[in-house]
Amino acid sequence: MNPFVIAIDGPAASGKGTMARRIAQAYGFVHLDTGLTYRAVAKALLAEGLPLDDEALAGEYAEKVDLAALDRETLSTHTVGEAASKVAVMPAVRRALVEKQREFAQTPPGAVLDGRDIGTVVCPEAQVKLYVTASAEIRAARRTDEIVANGGTADSAAILEDIRRRDERDMGRTDSPLMPAIDAHLLDTSEMDIEAAFQAAKAYIDEALAKRNGG
Numbered sequence: 001m002n003p004f005v006i007a008i009d010g011p012a013a014s015g016k017g018t019m020a021r022r023i024a025q026a027y028g029f030v031h032l033d034t035g036l037t038y039r040a041v042a043k044a045l046l047a048e049g050l051p052l053d054d055e056a057l058a059g060e061y062a063e064k065v066d067l068a069a070l071d072r073e074t075l076s077t078h079t080v081g082e083a084a085s086k087v088a089v090m091p092a093v094r095r096a097l098v099e100k101q102r103e104f105a106q107t108p109p110g111a112v113l114d115g116r117d118i119g120t121v122v123c124p125e126a127q128v129k130l131y132v133t134a135s136a137e138i139r140a141a142r143r144t145d146e147i148v149a150n151g152g153t154a155d156s157a158a159i160l161e162d163i164r165r166r167d168e169r170d171m172g173r174t175d176s177p178l179m180p181a182i183d184a185h186l187l188d189t190s191e192m193d194i195e196a197a198f199q200a201a202k203a204y205i206d207e208a209l210a211k212r213n214g215g
């Protein structure tokens with residue numbers, strides 16, 4: 001039987017990452033945060049003082065990304081995130097990374113991938129597709145709380161501005177823009193906590209698993 005694939009897409013700070021980790025743990029599946037692969041390309045270019053808009057060069061760096069060596073800690077800075085959404089518009093970068101992501105999705109017994117284009121481009125055959133979203137205001141508030149909880153200081157107006165700009169870039173690009181796949185289940189978590197969102201996702205996954213097992 002083919003590995004069971006769960007595709008989770010959504011905008012910045014929608015909670016898709018937390019959801020993806022939780023699902024992977026609950027079902028014993030491997031998990032890949034595909035945002036980290038774009039971040040790895042951006043970080044490597046920044047570290048060497050190279051331009052972020054040279055597609056051939058960025059494509060070469062994308063080919064060198066090692067999925068087993070992605071370090072969330074060093075990749076999670078704001079600067080790297082901004083740079084990631086710039087390199088992510090380039091087809092050469094996407095082509096190289098998508099190939100690695102598809103290979104990862106073949107890991108038995110199943111894989112959870114989260115990103116922007118998993119249900120539409122990377123794994124259009126995924127057995128379950130979720131599109132996790134929340135209003136820009138709520139997402140900004142969550143990100144602000146997260147920074148404060150980690151002991152930092154946050155300017156919530158600037159964070160909201162940032163989220164809007166990132167949404168525009170992710171939804172407005174020509175190659176693989178962020179959008180729900182036609183067969184994705186929409187999960188608006190504006191009014192849901194993590195547990196409620198997880199339970200909603202679990203219901204869709206259990207249904208698909210039962211169907212696959214002939215139930």
Ligand code: CDP
Nearest residue numbers: 012013034035036038084085088115116117
């Ligand atoms: O967590 P956050 O939403 O800040 O960002 P991320 O998921 O780490 O992704 C960083 C950037 O990579 C996004 O703004 C997207 O432009 C890009 N990305 C993408 O184009 N396709 C994906 N499958 C995942 C991320």
